[in-house]
Amino acid sequence: xxxxxxxxxxxxITNLARKVxxxxxxxxxxxxxxxxxxxxxxxxEERINFILEKFLQLGLENCATDEIGNAVAILPGSKRKHxxxxxxHVDVPFxxxxxxxxxxxxxxxxxxxVADNSLGVATLLSLPIFLKKLNITLENDLILLGxxxxxxxxxxxxxxxxxANTQKKPHCALLLEGSPLGRLNFRSMSTFGGQITxxxxxxxxxxxxxxxxCQIIQSLKTLPLAEEEHTVLTLGSIEGGASYKYPARSCNLxxxxxxxxxxxxxxxxxxxxxxxxxxSQHPGLSVHLKTIATSIAGGLNSSHPLVLKARxxxxxxxxxxxxxxYSPVIxxxxxxxxxxLCLGLTNADNLHYLDEYIEIEPCSKGLAQxxxxxxxxxxxxxxxxx
Amino acid sequence: xxxxxxxxxxxxxxxxxxxxxxxxxxAKEKQNLTISVCIPTLNEEKTxxxxxxxxxxxxxxxxxxxxxxxxxxSGSTDRTLEVAASFGADVYLSAEILPRWGFKRGKGExxxxxxxxxxxxxxxxxxxxxxxxxxxFVYGLVAPLIFRPEIKYVKAFYDRPLALSDQIRPSGGGRxxxxxxxxxxxxxxxxxxxxxQPLSGEYAVRRExxxxxxxxIGYGVETSHLIDVYSDWGLEALAQTDLDKRVxxxxxxxxxxxxxxxxxxxxxxxxxEKGMLECLPELSYYLRQFQVKKDTYEQIVYEIFEEERPxxxxxxxxxxxMGLNPL
Numbered sequence: 001x002x003x004x005x006x007x008x009x010x011x012x013i014t015n016l017a018r019k020v021x022x023x024x025x026x027x028x029x030x031x032x033x034x035x036x037x038x039x040x041x042x043x044x045e046e047r048i049n050f051i052l053e054k055f056l057q058l059g060l061e062n063c064a065t066d067e068i069g070n071a072v073a074i075l076p077g078s079k080r081k082h083x084x085x086x087x088x089h090v091d092v093p094f095x096x097x098x099x100x101x102x103x104x105x106x107x108x109x110x111x112x113x114v115a116d117n118s119l120g121v122a123t124l125l126s127l128p129i130f131l132k133k134l135n136i137t138l139e140n141d142l143i144l145l146g147x148x149x150x151x152x153x154x155x156x157x158x159x160x161x162x163x164a165n166t167q168k169k170p171h172c173a174l175l176l177e178g179s180p181l182g183r184l185n186f187r188s189m190s191t192f193g194g195q196i197t198x199x200x201x202x203x204x205x206x207x208x209x210x211x212x213x214c215q216i217i218q219s220l221k222t223l224p225l226a227e228e229e230h231t232v233l234t235l236g237s238i239e240g241g242a243s244y245k246y247p248a249r250s251c252n253l254x255x256x257x258x259x260x261x262x263x264x265x266x267x268x269x270x271x272x273x274x275x276x277x278x279x280s281q282h283p284g285l286s287v288h289l290k291t292i293a294t295s296i297a298g299g300l301n302s303s304h305p306l307v308l309k310a311r312x313x314x315x316x317x318x319x320x321x322x323x324x325x326y327s328p329v330i331x332x333x334x335x336x337x338x339x340x341l342c343l344g345l346t347n348a349d350n351l352h353y354l355d356e357y358i359e360i361e362p363c364s365k366g367l368a369q370x371x372x373x374x375x376x377x378x379x380x381x382x383x384x385x386x
Numbered sequence: 387x388x389x390x391x392x393x394x395x396x397x398x399x400x401x402x403x404x405x406x407x408x409x410x411x412x413a414k415e416k417q418n419l420t421i422s423v424c425i426p427t428l429n430e431e432k433t434x435x436x437x438x439x440x441x442x443x444x445x446x447x448x449x450x451x452x453x454x455x456x457x458x459x460s461g462s463t464d465r466t467l468e469v470a471a472s473f474g475a476d477v478y479l480s481a482e483i484l485p486r487w488g489f490k491r492g493k494g495e496x497x498x499x500x501x502x503x504x505x506x507x508x509x510x511x512x513x514x515x516x517x518x519x520x521x522x523f524v525y526g527l528v529a530p531l532i533f534r535p536e537i538k539y540v541k542a543f544y545d546r547p548l549a550l551s552d553q554i555r556p557s558g559g560g561r562x563x564x565x566x567x568x569x570x571x572x573x574x575x576x577x578x579x580x581x582x583q584p585l586s587g588e589y590a591v592r593r594e595x596x597x598x599x600x601x602x603i604g605y606g607v608e609t610s611h612l613i614d615v616y617s618d619w620g621l622e623a624l625a626q627t628d629l630d631k632r633v634x635x636x637x638x639x640x641x642x643x644x645x646x647x648x649x650x651x652x653x654x655x656x657x658x659e660k661g662m663l664e665c666l667p668e669l670s671y672y673l674r675q676f677q678v679k680k681d682t683y684e685q686i687v688y689e690i691f692e693e694e695r696p697x698x699x700x701x702x703x704x705x706x707x708m709g710l711n712p713l
Contacts, residue, residue, distance in 0.1 A: 025474065029443030032436045036518060057407075057448075101517045104435030106465075106472040129448065 010376075013316050016134070016368035023126075023133055027363060028104065030054070030125045035111050035118035038096040041154040044069060047090050051125065051146045058128045060144065068161040071146035074168075075128050075138070082381050083141040084374065085170035085338075086127065087159065088120030088177070089150035089329075093352050110357045115348030119178035119358055121146060123345055123367065130371065138378045143170055155293040156332055163336045172306065172377060172384035174370065175329050175342040179351070181362050181369075182320045183344030185327035186307050187299030188334055189230070190265040191258040193292035196276065198240075199250045204284030208247035210240050212285055216253065219275040223257075223268060231259035231268075254292065262297050295331030299340070305383040306339055313372045317365050339384045343370060389621065390580045390674075394683055397537065397625040398582075401526030407449040410525060413532050414451060421528055422454040422506030425475070426496035430514035431464040437512070437519045438473040444521040451525060454504055457514075458483070458496040466514075478503055492603035493587075501596045509596060513587035516632060526627040527590035538623040539615045540590045543583035544632040560585065561639075564675075566646050567609065570653055572673045574662065575613060577621045579674035582683065584612055585649075588629070595619070605645040606652025613656050 039047040051071040055063040060073035071090070074083075092113030094100070102111035111118070124144050131138070143166075148158035177183060196216060198209040217235065225231040233255065240251025257268050272289065280287045300307050302325070314321050322344070333340035345366030348358040377384060404410055414421065423441060427434060438455065445451045456476040459467055471477045481489035483499040497511055508531055510524050527540045563585050571578040578584065585608050599614040601607055615623055637645075657663045673688045698704045705712060 023447070025439050025443040026447055028436075028439045028473075032440060033520065102436060103432050104439060104469070104473070105431075106435075106469055 010312060010316055010372075013313055013368060013372035016371055017317060017364045019134060020130060020367045020371070021364040023130060024360065024364060026129050027122055027126045027367070028109065028360065031109060031114065031118055031122035032102045032104065032111075034090075034121050034125065035102050035114055036100045038094070038098070038100050039091050039113075040093070040095055041091040041149050041151045043096060044090050044148045047121075048146060048148065051090065051121065054125045055144065058125075060128065066162060066165065068158050069148045070158045070162050072162070073144045075131070075142040075144065077138045077140040077142065077378070079139040080141050081139065082171040083143050083168055084138075084377055084381070085143045085145060085173035086124060086374075087145040087147050087162075087173065087175055088124045089117050089156075089159070090121050090146045090148055091151050091154065092116065092118065093151055099354075107360050108357045109360060110355065112354060112356055114356050115178035115346075115358050116351050116356075117176070117178050119345050119348075119363075120176035123176050123370065127367075127370070130367065134371070136371070136375065138374065140171070140378050140381055141168070142374070143168065150329075153292050156329065159329075160332045160335075163332055163338070169336070170338055171381055173333055173338055173340040174373065174377075175340060176370070177329075177342055177344050178358060179346055179348035180322060180344045181346050181366050182314060182322045183324075183342065184307070184310055184314065184321060185325060185330055185342035186302075186304070186310075186340070187326050188295050188297060188328050188330035189258040189260060189326045190262040190297035191256055191293070191295045191328055191331075192265050192269055193236075193254070193256040193294065194272070195252055195254045195290045195292055197250065197252040197288045197290070199286045199288075200247070201284040201286070202249060205282070206247060207282065207285065208241070209251035209285075210248045212279060212282065212287070213238065213240065213251045213253050215279055216275060216287075219279070220255070220272070223271055226259070226261075226264060229260045229264050231257070231261075231264055233257050260297055293328070295328040296334055298334035299330045304339070305380075306341060306377070309376050309383075310341055310343075310369075310373055313369055313376070317369055317372075319365055319369060341373075343373070345370070390577055390685055393577075393580050393621050393624075394685070397530075397622070398683065399526070399530055399625065399627040401522040401627055401629050404525050404529035405522070407445075407451060407521075407525060410529055410532060411449050411451050414528075417532065419508060419532065420453045420506045421451060421508045421510065422456065422500075422504035423452050423510045423512060423524055424497065424500040424504060425455075425457045425470075425512055425514045426460070426493050426500075427457050427462060427466050427470070427514045428460040429462045429464045429466060431462070431466045431469050433517060433519070434466050434475075434514050435469045435473055437514060437516065438470055438475045440519055440521060441524060442474050445524055451528070452510075454506055456500070456504055458500050458503065460491055460493075460496060490603045494601045494603040494607035497607060498601035498603075501593070507593050508590055509593065510590040511588060518631060522629055523588055524590075526629050527588060530625045530627065531590055531592060534625070536622060537625045538592045538595045538619055539611070540625045540627055541581060541583070541612075542586045542588035542629045542632075543581075543626050544586065544629055560642075562642050562646050562649070566649060568675060569673060573670055574657065574667070575616065576670060576672070576674060578612055578616055580621070580685070581612060581624070581626055582676055583626075584608060586632075595623075602648075602652050605648030609649050610652045610656060613653075617660070 037047040048071045055073035063073040094112045150156050198212040200209050236254040238253050241248030259265050276287045327342050329342050346358050346362040350356045457470040458478050460480050467477050480496045483503050530537050530540045567584050602610050671689050
């Protein structure tokens with residue numbers, strides 16, 4: 001399939017899934033090899049070394065790690081006018097000591113982090129081989145980035161570092177997530193994820209820190225949340241105390257507020273500080289608010305050509321689109337004014353649990369979607385900047 | 387002793403020496419060699435899928451090192467065969483190969499029938515229960531055969547020590563190796579003690595060797611291979627490769643007992659065939675074990691005198707003390 005001349009016809013994309021299916025062992029092999037290497041946020045070195053080895057084997061250019069530990073390489077295009085960034089986060093929300101053994105069944109792959117995000121990384125590693133097998137040469141450079149320190153408190157530190165420091169600013173970006181197929185995020189909401197910690201000084205008070213957190217929750221529930229800006233408060237997790245017999249000495253609450261408006265989030269954070277100031281008048285109580293993660297609002301509009309093309313491809317491949325257009329992963333690109341889409345590659349379940357799995361069969365559609373979109377972007381790259 | 391140390395230097399490898407797969411494939415093609423991988427199975431549905439996928443992708447699709455990837459099954463009752471076939475392995479039932487010879491249940495049976503069924507000049511045997519499977523389990527074993535024509539049989543060993551520290555630590559095989567095989571080899575075939583894990587289930591062998599040696603069906607197959615290859619071709623025909631870590635099922639002591647029994651049967655059969663039972667050689671005083679210092683393996687030799695005292699009734703002083711008649 002020669003594809004370097006002219007616009008890539010949308011009709012051909014339906015054939016891509018069938019063609020990609022022939023080479024699924026390449027994806028599955030990379031999935032197992034990379035997924036069985038533990039990579040909690042901040043401890044991704046071994047996984048990054050594996051990725052770099054693979055990049056080198058593939059003969060890519062500029063294979064390197066940057067100062068923060070990201071793995072980067074370039075698949076050179078034939079004209080090299082612009083560059084497209086393809087990225088997947090390499091960290092998983094599991095400790096090194098967890099059992100990382102993967103199991104392949106005829107239709108499923110089981111293993112921790114298989115969907116989030118070993119499949120994304122495996123796709124990053126397999127794509128250059130697929131392009132070669134399909135005789136596809138892009139005109140523009142493709143930057144492949146395995147990003148570290150993405151999850152939870154890491155707050156996409158690796159990706160942010162790359163975007164802030166790269167000498168080769170990408171014209172647009174595609175982010176790979178294992179699931180769900182049909183995912184298409186192109187906007188980020190303004191978000192603030194925080195942790196409120198209450199601590200009681202036992203010399204001054206016999207109160208329970210859990211009761212204090214409950215009072216804070218009551219106050220948080222009174223915050224004005226503007227519906228028109230889709231402002232939402234989520235109480236995510238709570239933990240505290242050491243025994244059922246004694247009043248808890250410490251307790252913490254993790255929460256998130258999100259909205260379409262950065263200003264609304266700023267105002268809400270101020271109000272939360274006021275709530276905490278009020279409650280900390282209680283003798284012997286100290287209250288702290290720590291930022292877990294933030295993102296800013298922005299991204300592409302639904303009518304942007306990149307979004308429309310992605311929707312067209314999903315339709316051609318009979319992929320059911322997911323409703324949610326927002327994801328915080330878009331936020332770092334908003335900061336740098338780079339158009340970005342986040343794609344899901346297959347169906348999965350039990351994410352972040354020990355029985356996490358992905359379905360194998362839909363992967364070929366997920367890959368065809370990616371390759372098709374890359375081809376369309378490559379041919380009409382100026383549309384990205386519309 | 388000197389021979390063992392030389393052999394450790396020249397015929398012991400680490401898989402990382404061969405990770406340039408492009409070069410390895412070029413060398414293989416230059417010699418017109420063909421390589422078959424045989425995975426003997428019995429109810430391995432949990433691990434067989436990824437083993438097939440990784441070998442096919444890395445060593446067939448991307449680097450054409452393997453020419454044939456086959457599963458030879460002893461009659462699995464789970465979905466081993468379906469899973470292996472769905473990922474593209476050639477799947478054979480051991481019972482259907484060489485039917486005139488009947489079917490015996492045991493790993494050695496599958497390995498033996500693989501010689502008939504598979505086409506390669508080199509056959510690599512890899513167990514199916516490896517949880518941390520990696521292409522090195524194949525390329526680490528075939529590479530010495532490709533680069534060194536005089537080597538005929540390459541055995542895997544595992545559990546590479548921490549190379550970063552200066553610590554010395556014991557290195558060796560599992561419980562059966564350390565308690566049974568190494569003492570037996572020390573007594574009867576001292577040079578074979580150089581094999582760090584003589585019972586490992588992964589090895590690559592030239593066809594000319596495989597077709598010339600008998601195959602015990604059960605636990606003794608690895609032990610017999612080493613004795614037979616050593617006897618016919620010498621220590622120089624053997625080599626071993628460090629494949630780092632291998633994660634697999636833990637076996638109960640009861641199972642190890644069965645294994646030890648099978649090995650002892652095979653071992654004494656070999657001694658008998660070589661006339662060593664009727665005319666026992668002088669039993670050595672030296673037990674040869676291994677320790678690891680930095681990256682190198684060195685042999686440590688213990689001189690163990692198992693001297694014996696006579697029954698006390700034969701000791702004159704005792705008889706006298708107890709008022710017994712002198713002998």
